[in-house]
Amino acid sequence: MIEEKNLFEIGKLLKPHGVNGEVTVLFNKPEFADIDTQYYFLFLDGMYVPFFIEEFMFNSDVTARVKFQNFNTIEQASTFANTAIFVPSELVEALEPAEEIYASEWDQFIGFTIVDEDSSTIGVISGVDSATMNVLFFVMKDGEEILIPATEDFIVKIDSKEKCLYMKLPEGLLDTSFEE
Numbered sequence: 001m002i003e004e005k006n007l008f009e010i011g012k013l014l015k016p017h018g019v020n021g022e023v024t025v026l027f028n029k030p031e032f033a034d035i036d037t038q039y040y041f042l043f044l045d046g047m048y049v050p051f052f053i054e055e056f057m058f059n060s061d062v063t064a065r066v067k068f069q070n071f072n073t074i075e076q077a078s079t080f081a082n083t084a085i086f087v088p089s090e091l092v093e094a095l096e097p098a099e100e101i102y103a104s105e106w107d108q109f110i111g112f113t114i115v116d117e118d119s120s121t122i123g124v125i126s127g128v129d130s131a132t133m134n135v136l137f138f139v140m141k142d143g144e145e146i147l148i149p150a151t152e153d154f155i156v157k158i159d160s161k162e163k164c165l166y167m168k169l170p171e172g173l174l175d176t177s178f179e180e
Contacts, residue, residue, distance in 0.1 A: 002048050007041055007086040009110075012127060013066075016078050021071030022055070025085065028107065028128065030061040031095050032087075040066075041086040048086060062131045082145060084127070106135050106150045109165055114139060114148065117156065117168045122148070125165070148173070 010032035014024040027033045039050040055067035071077050106128045114122040114137070123141035128150060135150040148154075148169065157166040 002041065002088075004048070006089055007048060008089045008092040009084050009086050009127075010035065010040075010092065011062075011085050013042075013080050013083045013085060014063075015081050016074045017065050019074045020067070021073055021077045022065050022067045023071070023077045023080065024059065025064045025066050026129070026131070027062045027064070028130075032092070033058065033062065033064055035087055035091050035095070037087055037091060042080060042083050043086070044083075060131075106130060106137070109137070109150075112163045112165045115164050115166050116174075117166070122167075122169075122174065146174070 009028070011025055011027035014026050016022065017024050025033075037053070039052045041048040041050055043049075052069040053066055054069045054071075055065075057065045059065060107130070109125050110127060112125050114125060116122055123139040123146065125137045126140045126145070127138035129136045129138065129147075137148045137150045139146050139148050148167075154167045154169055155165065156168050158164075159166070
């Protein structure tokens with residue numbers, strides 16, 4: 001069984017593409033799309049499981065359409081929407097020196113807890129979308145993913161030791177994220 005310490009998160013599966021089991025992959029950084037591998041690992045039921053790639057087609061420098069073996073329907077592909085994908089760490093290390101593994105300065109905050117100005121926990125940063133001019137944090141809050149703009153204007157304090165990012169968010173920002 002492969003251990004988490006031997007893996008590196010390179011992106012996540014987004015929504016299904018088409019009806020034949022293809023999924024869209026968003027890579028955390030363009031270089032990660034170039035990793036030559038026959039499989040990606042997904043964390044399922046408490047362990048990392050390899051999913052073998054049947055077809056791979058670039059959409060952009062940070063997105064691709066992937067067809068996994070045994071994914072033949074939109075329902076099968078939908079099951080894994082918003083799931084992180086991993087590869088063995090040595091594949092990432094072979095790309096570039098370790099000090100350059102972050103796609104942007106914001107990626108260093110993955111795993112940090114965002115705390116609001118009233119000391120309430122908002123959630124944990126699970127990813128960063130730096131594919132557009134406005135960088136966004138993917139934040140897990142009560143099992144739901146919300147988006148928070150990653151901007152220095154909102155950051156009050158960074159506590160690297162405790163892995164906390166203290167932010168003063170505009171009034172109403174979280175209200176719109178939680179509407180049902």
